[in-house]
Amino acid sequence: MTRQPDFVLVRPQMGENIGAAARAMWNFGLDRMRIVSPRDGWPNPAAAAMASGAGRLLDTAQLFDDTAAAIDDATHVYATTARPRGMTTPVMSPERAMQDAALRLAGGERVSVLFGPERAGLENDDIARANTIITVPVNPAFPSLNLAQCVLLTAYEWRRQAAEVTHEAVVPGPDGWAEAGEVERLAEHYEERLTEAGFFFPEHKAASMRRTLRNLWSRMPLTKADVRIFHGILRQLVRDRDRKT
Amino acid sequence: MTRQPDFVLVRPQMGENIGAAARAMWNFGLDRMRIVSPRDGWPNPAAAAMASGAGRLLDTAQLFDDTAAAIDDATHVYATTARPRGMTTPVMSPERAMQDAALRLAGGERVSVLFGPERAGLENDDIARANTIITVPVNPAFPSLNLAQCVLLTAYEWRRQAAEVTHEAVVPGPDGWAEAGEVERLAEHYEERLTEAGFFFPEHKAASMRRTLRNLWSRMPLTKADVRIFHGILRQLVRDRDRKT
Numbered sequence: 001m002t003r004q005p006d007f008v009l010v011r012p013q014m015g016e017n018i019g020a021a022a023r024a025m026w027n028f029g030l031d032r033m034r035i036v037s038p039r040d041g042w043p044n045p046a047a048a049a050m051a052s053g054a055g056r057l058l059d060t061a062q063l064f065d066d067t068a069a070a071i072d073d074a075t076h077v078y079a080t081t082a083r084p085r086g087m088t089t090p091v092m093s094p095e096r097a098m099q100d101a102a103l104r105l106a107g108g109e110r111v112s113v114l115f116g117p118e119r120a121g122l123e124n125d126d127i128a129r130a131n132t133i134i135t136v137p138v139n140p141a142f143p144s145l146n147l148a149q150c151v152l153l154t155a156y157e158w159r160r161q162a163a164e165v166t167h168e169a170v171v172p173g174p175d176g177w178a179e180a181g182e183v184e185r186l187a188e189h190y191e192e193r194l195t196e197a198g199f200f201f202p203e204h205k206a207a208s209m210r211r212t213l214r215n216l217w218s219r220m221p222l223t224k225a226d227v228r229i230f231h232g233i234l235r236q237l238v239r240d241r242d243r244k245t
Numbered sequence: 246m247t248r249q250p251d252f253v254l255v256r257p258q259m260g261e262n263i264g265a266a267a268r269a270m271w272n273f274g275l276d277r278m279r280i281v282s283p284r285d286g287w288p289n290p291a292a293a294a295m296a297s298g299a300g301r302l303l304d305t306a307q308l309f310d311d312t313a314a315a316i317d318d319a320t321h322v323y324a325t326t327a328r329p330r331g332m333t334t335p336v337m338s339p340e341r342a343m344q345d346a347a348l349r350l351a352g353g354e355r356v357s358v359l360f361g362p363e364r365a366g367l368e369n370d371d372i373a374r375a376n377t378i379i380t381v382p383v384n385p386a387f388p389s390l391n392l393a394q395c396v397l398l399t400a401y402e403w404r405r406q407a408a409e410v411t412h413e414a415v416v417p418g419p420d421g422w423a424e425a426g427e428v429e430r431l432a433e434h435y436e437e438r439l440t441e442a443g444f445f446f447p448e449h450k451a452a453s454m455r456r457t458l459r460n461l462w463s464r465m466p467l468t469k470a471d472v473r474i475f476h477g478i479l480r481q482l483v484r485d486r487d488r489k490t
Contacts, residue, residue, distance in 0.1 A: 024394070029384040053387055088468055095405070137404060139274040142298055149269070149397055156398055159382060160340070194478060197485035216474060220465050229461060233439060237479070240442035241486030 003105040005078075005158065007151060008034040008070045010126055011117040015040055019050025019058070020148035021115070026054035028155035033061040034070045034112070067114065067126045072181035074112040076104050077218070079130035080150050081122050082143050087215050089133045097134045098157040105162075109177055113154060118147050128215040129180065178222045186227050187217045193238055248350040250323075250403065252396060253279040253315045255371055256362045260285055264295025264303070265393035266360070271299035273400035278306040279315045279357070312359065312371045319357040321349050324375035325395050326367050327388050334378045342379045343402040350407075358399060363392050423467045431472050432462045438479055 007025055012018050012035065022033060038044060042063055051058050064070035071077050078097050079089075092100065101111045114130060116122030127133065136145060136153055145153070178186075191210060200206035220226070252270055257263050257280065267278060283289060287308055296303050309315035316322050323342050324334075337345065346356045359375060361367030372378065381390060381398055390398070423431075436455060445451035465471075 023387075023389060026387045027383045027390060027394075029386075053389060088471070093405075136401075137408065138272045139404075141274075142268075142271045144268060144298060145272055149272075149394070152394055152397065153401055156381075156401075159384075160338075163382075190478070194481065197481050199478065199481045212470075213474060216471055225457075226461055229458060233435065233444065233458075234482075236439060236442050236444040237482045237486070241482065244486055 004030055004032055004162075005101050005105065006032045006034050006070075006074070006110070006112045007155070008036060008067070008112050008114050009038070009147070010036045010067055010070075010114055010122060011039065012115075012147065013039045013118050015044035015046030015048075016050045017118055017147045018044060018047040019052075019054075021151040022047070022051040022054040022057040022061075024148050024152035025155050026057055027152070028159040030155050030158060031057050031060070033057050034064060035061050036064050036067050036070050038063075039117075067129060068181070068184050071112045071114070071129065072179065072184070073110055074180045075109040075177035076101070076111045076132070077114065077130045077180055078111065078132045078134050079114040079116075079122055079127045080134045080136070080154065081116065081127055082135060082138070082145075087124075087127065087133075089127070089130060089215065089219055091133045091135050094134055094136055094154050094157040095161065097132060098154065098161040100132065101158065102161045110179070112180070115147060115150055115154075124211060125214075128211050129184070129218050131218055131221075175224045178224050178227045182224065182227050183217055183222060186222075186230055187214050189231060189234060190217075193234055249275055249277055249407075250346050250350065251277045251279050251315075251319065251355070251357045252400070253281060253312070253357050253359050254283070254392070255281045255312055255315075255359055255367060256284065257360075257392065258284045258363050260289035260291030260293075261295045262363055262392045263289060263292040264297075264299075266396040267292070267296040267299040267302040267306075269393050269397035270400050271302055272397070273404040275400050275403060276302050276305070278302050279309060280306050281309050281312050281315050283308075284362075312374060316357045316359070316374060318355055320354040321346070321356045321377070322359065322375045323356065323377045323379050324359040324361075324367055324372045325379045325381070325399060326361065326372060327380060327383065327390070334372070334375060336378045336380050339379055339381055339399050339402040340406070342377060343399065343406040345377065346403065347406045360392060360395055360399075420469045423469050423472045427469065427472050428462055428467060431467075431475055432459050434476060434479060435462075438483055 007030060009018060009021060018038065025031065025033065047058055048055055104111050114122060114126055136150065138145060194200065200209050252275060254263060254266060263283065270276065270278065292303055293300055349356050359367060359371055379399065381395065383390060439445065445454050
C-alpha cells in the first residue's frame with residue numbers, strides 16, 4: 001500500500017456529504033478518512049447510502065472529538081479554505097500542496113488535510129493548527145465548491161502528484177519532524193506559562209493574541225529536537241524565576 | 246472576455262445534474278454551455294433550482310438536436326469518457342487536454358468538450374466525432390465520477406492551464422519577513438537571558454547548545470511580527486521573574 005494522506009472532515013453536517021466525500025476519495029484511491037464530531041452522530045445511515053461502493057472508507061473511518069486529536073500524529077497539516085484570514089500561513093494551490101504532501105510522505109512523514117463543515121468552513125482555530133493552507137483557484141465571482149467537490153479536487157491532485165514523486169524528500173534531521181500533538185503541547189506549555197506571566201494583555205486582545213501565537217507555532221517547520229529546545233527554554237526561564245522568588 | 250471552450254452536455258437526464266454542471270463550470274469561470282436533446286425537455290425547473298448562482302449559464306445555454314450540430318463550429322473536439330473503446334483517437338489526461346485547448350484557443354480556434362449522459366456515457370458515434378479523448382485517471386477499482394464531477398475536474402484543469410497569473414503566495418503579513426539582523430538580535434536576546442538563567446549547562450556542552458539554538462532561529466521563516474512576539478515572550482517572562490524576586 002502506498003503511503004497516503006489522511007483526509008479529515010471537521011464537523012461535517014449532512015451524512016450525504018460524508019458519503020459523497022468518501023466516493024470522491026476512493027475515486028482517486030484514497031481510503032484514510034478521519035471525522036471530527038459529525039453533527040448527526042456516527043455511524044450515519046445517510047452517509048452509508050450515499051457512499052455505496054466506497055462504504056468501506058466509512059467503516060474504517062476514525063472518529064475524534066476535536067481537530068487537535070485528529071491531527072495529533074501528523075507531521076504536516078494542510079487546511080482547505082477559500083478565505084485567507086490574515087494569517088501568515090503559506091497558501092498553496094491543490095497541485096502544489098499535493099506535490100509537497102507526496103514528497104513528505106515519501107520521506108516518511110504523516111500528513112493530514114483538513115476540510116471544514118459545509119456551510120461555514122473551517123474555523124480560525126482549526127486553520128491556526130495548519131502548516132499550510134490549500135486554496136482552490138475558483139472564480140472569485142462564484143466560489144461555491146461544496147465539501148465533496150473540494151475533497152474531489154484535492155484527491156485528484158493527490159493522485160496526479162503521487163505518480164510523479166519518486167526519490168526526492170524533505171529531510172528533517174536525525175529524529176524527524178515534530179508531530180502536530182507535540183507542537184500542540186508546546187503551544188499549550190507556552191500559553192500556560194505566558195498566561196501566568198500576564199502576557200495576554202489587555203483582556204479584549206487576549207483571544208487574538210493567543211491565536212496569533214498558536215498560528216506562529218504551526219507555521220514553524222519544527223523538528224522533535226526543536227520542540228525539546230523550546231520547552232527547555234521556557235522551563236529554564238520559569239525555573240530561574242521561581243528560584244529567585 | 247477570455248476565449249474559452251464550449252462544454253457540451255450530450256443527452257443529459259436529470260435536471261439536477263445539468264444545474265450542478267453549470268455550477269461546476271462557473272466555479273472556474275466557464276459560462277459557455279451547450280446542451281444536446283436533454284431527456285426532460287428545456288427549460289428544466291430542477292436544473293434552474295440546482296444552478297442557483299450559476300443560473301445565467303442555463304439562460305444562455307444553446308440547445309441542439311444532435312451532437313453534430315452542437316459541435317458544428319468547433320475546430321477541435323474533446324470527448325470525456327472513462328472507457329477507451331479501441332479507437333485510434335489520442336487519449337489525454339484532463340491536464341494535457343486543457344493545455345492543448347488553451348493553446349488552440351490562443352491561436353484563434355474554437356474548441357468543444359463533450360460530456361455524456363449520466364448512466365451510459367457518450368456513445369461510440371459521439372466519441373467518433375472527437376479529435377481527442379479525455380480520460381480522468383481514476384482508481385480502476387472504483388471509476389464512479391458523475392457528470393458534474395467530470396465537468397468540475399475538466400473546468401478546474403481549464404482554469405489551471407489558462408491562467409497565467411498564479412494565485413499562490415507565501416504571504417508574510419503586513420510588515421513582511423524579518424531581516425537577518427533582526428533575527429540575529431532575537432537570537433542574542435535569548436542567548437543573553439538564557440545565559441543568565443543558567444540554560445547553557447553543563448559547561449562543556451554550552452558551545453554546541455548555543456550553536457544549536459542559533460541554527461534553530463535561522464531555520465524558522467520568521468516575519469517581523471513573529472520576531473516581536475518572541476522578544477515579547479522573553480521580556481514578559483523575565484519581567485515576571487524580576488517582579489517576584
